[in-house]
Amino acid sequence: MEYRSLPSSNDKISTIGIGAGNLHESTPQEIVNIIDYGMENGINLIDAVMPDSRAAEPIAQALKGRRDEMNMQMHLGAVYHKGTYSRTRDLSKVKRGFEQELKKYGTDYADIGILHCVDEVGDFEKIMSDGIFDYARKLKREGTIRYLGFSSHSPDICRLFLDTGEIDIFMFSLNAAYDFEPAEGKLVLSHKRMELYRECEKDGVGITVMKPYDGGKLLNAKTSPLNAEMSINQCIQYALDRPAVLSCLAGVRSRTDLEEALNYFSASGEQRNYSFIGNLPHKNMQDTCIYCNHCQPCPSGIDIGSVNKYLDLAKAGDELAKDHYMKLSKNANDCTECGVCEENCPFHVNVRSRMKEARNYFENKSK
Template sequence: MRYRELGKTGLQVSEIGFGGEWMDGTPEATRAVVERAHDAGINILDVWMPDPVRRSNLGDALRDLDLRERWVIQGHLGSTWQGEQYVRTRDLVHVKPAFEDLLARFHTDYMDLGMIHYVDQVAEFEQIMAGPFMEYVRELQGSATVRHVGLSTHNPQVAKLAAAEPAIEMILFSVNPAFDMMPATENLDDLFGEAGEQSAVDGMTPERAELYALCEQTGTGITVMKGYMGGRLFDAKTSPFGVALTPVQCLEYALTRPAVASVMVGFTTPEHVDEAVAYETASADERDYVRVLAGAPRHAYVGQCTYCGHCAPCPSGIDIATVNKFYDLATMYDDVPDSLREHYRALGATAASCVACRACESRCPFGVKIADKMARAAELFGC
């Protein structure tokens, strides 16, 4: 298992994470999944679910296996259990006991990441940050009951506000090749509706490209939800691209986005853990989502670099994919951030080394004019 630093939190998390949503079976079944995940090196768990069965199943498994201190837990604030059903709320009368219940069921006195739960409206984000809900979050952080503060959202506009807010250190955000082409929305259902197929031919939305750039600049870590688009990307009939991707290919896409540290995968059996962890030993061909999307009947990646690396090798030794990533990030700003400029210069062979042989262009699945882009990068960075 490979590990990545989660933004500026200082936490090292496994690039394959555990979304605990489906752990509503028997305690024994949950323990088997937790044990398999731990043996595979997974060390981050997202717990947004308020119901006592899943909380207790997971909390008891971690306690019985003596794993609590080895795991980074994303515990959500604002996800409550009322009248035997899930209710998302900002009312502290319900928020506080729900969070205290989470701590109790996990047999712990802290959450590594206290997640402001499911904020998809800009107005709601602004209300939270200026109101008693955020005061409560600060109290929890001040007492070390919450070690770091995060926020979950599906809306890139809200995610950008969170990334620019110093009090929020990381975000849980939905990332997959289909969602990256969908416009910002305050309604989660829109992401799975008829707009999905049209989005596949519209191209990546600027809000999402800007979000990744901002997170990279501010050191805001990203953990990923819905990396498989709810399983729709595994079936050509339900994929907006008209072709099927594998779990490994979806993981590769998410983990090559800027600022992404880990993908939360929903498991129900130990075998599901094995399928996701197969990413760690997968070959380059098995990870290659590009060859699938390039031949898809519906996609708008033509002319866009996805940082896949198919352009290599460069006779001048340029890491073309990384140069393109830094260039795309830099163009999101009026002035190139000093940190980004230094990362670029540290590459050694920069875009200025390009001799415009264009051999790389014949290998690019999406027809990117790489030599022209290298020239623009050299001009922008000054070397």
């Protein structure tokens, strides 16, 4: 195992962590065994957000008597009414939900307290004005959370949080499909995203990575937004090569998934090499959304990249994606089919068709 230090302390984080979102696909005893196996191999970070709370008790069981050996990333605003995930911005529910999370895991602190899934300016402003950010700061002052952070898919929202000067770490969706954008017939790293990573490194703010495999889509050329397959080793290396990144949270359904992620440490440089991405031509990516948002601005105010991202993640099995889509201030239901987005899209994506697909998909999911 390799470790990286949190910029604001000497605490070391394993460069591969466990994303618990799909652990419920294993039995309780298998979950205990997965956590045991990860810790035996040096993993000391787990992100505890999940679509339901079935995996929580076996995680707590695995950590009993050695809680201090695992950094727990716990979310303020992720609540589990009757065991099912939802996101809230009601301060009283945020407080009650976080207290229940601590009790659930048999602990009195979270190593990393994450303001959960903030992707829109209005949502950020609500957190700042309705007492949620103040509550998070209070928890940090009291030592109930050791490091203050947030999770987001939006570079713009990340910058708003960073401007507060009070963020230690954050969880960000990061992979090659999200980071690259079109330029002169090739794909190049997004300037906006790279500047964010560099700014974090300069300011001493760490990043933990969610969606390193893009929900598994990058692992298959047929589903990859790049129209080219990346291996798990390449995805992990790509994420760890970004400035300020501390750890790559691998989504784990089974011990096999964790073993495949940990194989990264025995992989050769050639097996980790992802340089082929820079030579991928646009022509191989026609009608493929890579969420670059070059289609903006939308006259209806829809974040088209987020709608497409949540649709793809939901279809790939991400059980949180539907809730995140439904919490968008504007979604596919607001599309007027004006076609302005398609005129701007460098990959000639049929955006109107994608909006119809998203509308139908999530409406059917709601029934």
